[in-house]
Amino acid sequence: MAVQLDTLISLCKRRGFIFQSSEIYGGMAACYDYGPLGVELKRNVRNAWWRAMVQERADVEGIECSILMHPDVWRTSGHVENFTDPLVDCKSCRGRFRADHVANYRARYRVSENGGTREEELGPEIPSKVFRDAQKIDFLGSPTHCPTCGNAELTAPRLFNLLFKTNVGPIEDASSVVFMRPETAQGMFVNFENVRGTMRRKLPFGIAQIGRSFRNEITTKAFIFRTLEFEQMEMEFFCKPGTDEEWYRHWVAERFNWYLRYGIRRENLRLRQHDKDELAHYSRMCHDVEYNFPMGWGELEGIAHRGDYDLSAHMKATGKDLQYFDPETNTKYTPYVIEPAAGVDRTVMTFLIDAYAEETVLDRPRTVLRLHPALAPIKVAVLPLLKKRGEIVEICQRLVTAFKQHWPAVYDDTAAIGKLYRRQDEVGTPYCVTVDVDSLEDGKATVRERDTMEQERIELDRLEEYLTERIVLAPPKVEERVEV
C-alpha cells in the first residue's frame, strides 16, 4: 500500500523537505520551496544522475546554459508557434475550442507597442510577430455560441502558450521580449559545435545538462509533480544514422535501470512506448519511464528519438553548418539524437514516496524513509547515550566534526535514545553512531543501521572507514537490470 500523498506532504513540511512557496502570503500555486533536508536530497538526486550520465561514462560531456536564450531559438524549435491560438471554453458543455474554429468569429486585438497603442483586426490567427512584439493583446470581439451545444456560454478568448515571457532591460519596450526556456535541450543543440570542437569529440557522444525550465501550465497537479518552474535532467546523444536504434534501446534500458539502482521498487516502475499518433512532431520513437504514484501512473522520464529534427531546424534558421564530418567514411551527415529527459522534482517525489514506510516496532509506530544512502540528506547522526557525561559528549563532538569533512552529519542530544533514532528514521538517515559509557573503556561506539535496526560495535578510529564503505560504496539497492 503506497503512502497517501497527504501523509507525505505533511512529513515533507514537518521535517523540512518541501514547503509551499510564499506560504505566509497565502501561497503561490504550483510553486514549492525545498527546505534544509529537501535541498540535500535534491542535490543528491542531481549528483546521482550526473554520476551515471557523465562521470561514469566516457562519451558524455556536461554543460550549463543560460535560462534566457535568443528568442529565435524558440521560434526555430517550434515553441513560439505552437499554442498561440486564442481558445474559448464553453461554460455549458465544458468544451474547449480554438476561437477561429467557432463560426462567424472575427477578432480584433489591441496591440501595445513602442509605447503606443494601435488596434488591429488581425483575424483569429495571430501572427507570431504580433505575439512576439505585443505587450498586451486584448480581445475586443468574441464568439458567442458554442458549436457543440449551441448555448451562448462561451468565455472570452484567451491566449494559450506555455512560454513564460519577460523583458530584457529596465524599459518594457516591445523589442526586449525574451522567453524563459521551456526545456534545457535547445541549449545542447545550439552548443553542439562548441562542445564537439573544444572537446575534440567524434560521434557518438552526448551533452548533458541539469537546469531550471519554465512552463506556463494551465493545470497544475499533485504536489511537485507538475509545477510552473521545474528542474530537468536532459542529455542529447548525437549518433550516426543507422546506429540510432541501437542507441535508443541502450538509453531506454540505461535510464530504467538507473531508478532500480537507487532503490525504486521494480513493481512500481514500468516502461510505456508511445503510439505513433501520440508522438511529438519531432519524435520518431518515445518510451516513458512511469511510476505508480498515489494518484496513478505518471511520467518520470521520456526517452525520445528526435532524429535530426533540431539540428536541421537550427541549420536552416541560422545558415550554420551543424553537420558532422565523419573522417572514417569521409562523408558528412546530420547526426541523429536520442534524448533521455527526466524531471528532478518528480524524481525527488518518487524517491520519497517509494522510500516511505510505516511499521510497528515493540508496539510503537515507526516511520522510516528507506532512501538509498547516496540520496539520504543526512548520512550519519552522532548521539550520546548520556548527555550529562562530558567525556561522552566530547567524543561525539569530535566524531561529528570528523564526519562533516565527508558527509552531512548531525549531533543530537535533546531526547532519549529511542526518540533520537526515530527522528533520524523519519528523514532517512542511514546510520546512527551512539557513544555510551562503555565507549570510554573499550574505545568503541554503537553503529545502528536504519532499515534493520541492527547494532554493531565499531572502534572509534575505524568509524570513518566503516561508514565510507556503506555510504559512498553503497551497492545498487535493486540488483535486477532490465533489457529493452
Added chain:
RNA sequence: GCGCGUGUAGCACAAUGGUUAGUGCUUCGGCCUUCCAAGCCGAAGAUACGGGUUCGAUUCCCGUCACGCGCUCCA
C-alpha cells in the same frame, strides 16, 4: 480552464452565533531515565486573506488565495 470539496497551533484532529477556542503529537526549558517515540513539572504556539450580515462571526453569506478529487489540457 470547468465542476465538487476542503481550509482551526509545526503536524493530526475537536468545538462553538457569546466568558479565556480544546486534545494528542511535535518543539523549547527543567527533573528523572539511559540502546529503539517512557514518566513528571512548566512554556510557546491557531480560526488562510478580504468584505458583508449581526449588538457580537472561527461558525452564516460573498469574493480572493491555496490545497485535494474528478474532468479538460499537456512538448
